[in-house]
Each structure stands twice: as C-alpha cells, then as structure tokens.
Amino acid sequence: MPPSETPLTPERILEATEDVLRRYGPAKATVVDVARALGVSHGSVYRHFRTKAALREAVAVRWLAPEQGDLCVIAEDGGGAGERLRRWLGALFEAKRRRAGEDPELFATFLALARENSDAVARHIDVLVGQLEVIVAAGIADGEFAAGDAAATARALWHATARFHDPAHAHEWHAQETAADFDAVCALLLRGLRP
Numbered sequence: 098m099p100p101s102e103t104p105l106t107p108e109r110i111l112e113a114t115e116d117v118l119r120r121y122g123p124a125k126a127t128v129v130d131v132a133r134a135l136g137v138s139h140g141s142v143y144r145h146f147r148t149k150a151a152l153r154e155a156v157a158v159r160w161l162a163p164e165q166g167d168l169c170v171i172a173e174d175g176g177g178a179g180e181r182l183r184r185w186l187g188a189l190f191e192a193k194r195r196r197a198g199e200d201p202e203l204f205a206t207f208l209a210l211a212r213e214n215s216d217a218v219a220r221h222i223d224v225l226v227g228q229l230e231v232i233v234a235a236g237i238a239d240g241e242f243a244a245g246d247a248a249a250t251a252r253a254l255w256h257a258t259a260r261f262h263d264p265a266h267a268h269e270w271h272a273q274e275t276a277a278d279f280d281a282v283c284a285l286l287l288r289g290l291r292p
Contacts, residue, residue, distance in 0.1 A: 105142075105145070110142055110146065110152070111152075111159050113131050113134045113135050114131050114153075114155075114156050115159075115160075115203060116134060117130045117131050118156065118203055118206050119202040119203065123153075123206040124209075128142050128152065131152070153209075154215055154216060154217040155217075157206065157218065157221075160203055160206075161207075161217070164192045165224050165225065167188060168185055168188055168189060168225065168228055171185045171188055171228075172228035172229070173231065177236075177241060178235045178239060179236065179241055179287050179291075181235075182232050182233075182236070182286075182290075183283050185228065185229070185232060186254075186258055186283055189258075190258075190262060190270075190279055193262050193270070197264070197267040197270060204267065211264050226252055226255050229251035229254050230247050230248050230250075232251075233247040233250045236290065241291070243292040244292070250290070257282065261275075261279050
C-alpha cells in the first residue's frame with residue numbers, strides 16, 4: 098500500500114484502529130495491522146501511541162465519549178430528580194444495548210478493557226457515577242429523595258443497576274424479559290430513594 102498523502106494524526110490512527118479491531122477482533126488486531134491500513138510503518142504509529150495498550154485505551158476513550166456527553170445533558174437537565182434518574186438509567190441501558198448490537202467487535206474490545214481494569218474504563222465509570230451524584234444531590238436538595246450521602250447513594254445506584262450497563266451482562270440485554278426487569282428495578286430504586 099502506498100504511503101498516504103494525509104498527515105498521520107492520532108485521530109486517523111484511532112479511526113484505523115477501530116476498523117482493524119472490527120476486522121480482526123481485539124485478540125488478533127496488532128499495531129502492524131493498523132500501520133498497514135494507514136500505509137505507514139508501525140514505528141509511525143508508536144510515535145503517537147507509545148504502546149499497544151495506550152492505543153487500545155485511546156480507542157476506548159474515543160468510543161465512550163459520546164455516551165458520557167449524552168448522559169451529562171440528562172444529569173444536568175432541569176425537572177424532577179426521579180424523572181431525570183429514570184431517563185438517565187434508561188439512556189445508559191439503551192446506549193450500551195445499542196452499542197453491543199451495532200458494533201460487537203468494538204464492544205468486545207471494551208469488554209476486554211473492562212476485564213483488564215483499564216484506566217479508561219475506571220475514569221468512564223467515575224464520570225458516570227459523578228453524573229448520578231448530581232441527580233441524587235438535586236433530589237436531596239429538593240426533598241424528592243431522602244437525606245443522605247449523595248456520593249454513596251450514586252455508587253449504590255451504579256452497582257444496583259449493573260445488570261443493565263456492565264458489559265459482562267451484554268448477552269442478557271436483548272432477552273424478552275430484560276425491559277420489564279429494568280422497569281421493575283428502576284421503580285424499586287425510586288421508591289427506596291423517597292423520604
């Protein structure tokens with residue numbers, strides 16, 4: 098493949114890496130494959146990303162960013178905290194379910210990173226739990242939720258709903274009863290938050 102006329106940028110490398118991951122899967126994709134797809138040497142890729150792990154982390158960050166932004170809008174939206182919490186949890190579940198179905202190869206990479214306890218995934222979870230904390234704190238301030246530690250409550254909500262966002266449960270997300278289970282869990286949590 099002849100060298101590309103387009104300058105090599107981190108964004109181009111990440112796009113090519115996503116394509117390579119989709120084609121070969123996370124276990125078989127290599128930096129050499131990415132370089133070949135770009136028409137450059139693997140050393141050129143390493144000038145932007147020092148290791149294969151750093152490249153995989155950057156792909157995960159790029160892939161998760163839109164989800165974080167959409168959820169942030171809901172977390173900071175006006176209106177009742179209970180309704181916002183329900184919308185936020187529903188949007189998270191739908192985003193994860195859609196991603197698992199539409200982009201299974203990249204979702205498999207995300208799952209592999211989650212299993213490795215990667216920094217990108219840990220930061221992503223911290224951002225999302227922080228958004229939950231914003232909603233919970235607003236509910237406590239408005240008297241819609243019982244007084245308590247907003248941070249601890251947000252973390253508990255995250256763990257209580259893991260079945261609907263943890264990639265380890267992706268195989269369950271399209272089961273017929275999952276939507277009803279999600280509604281039941283949300284209703285239970287909202288009842289438990291009320292004063």
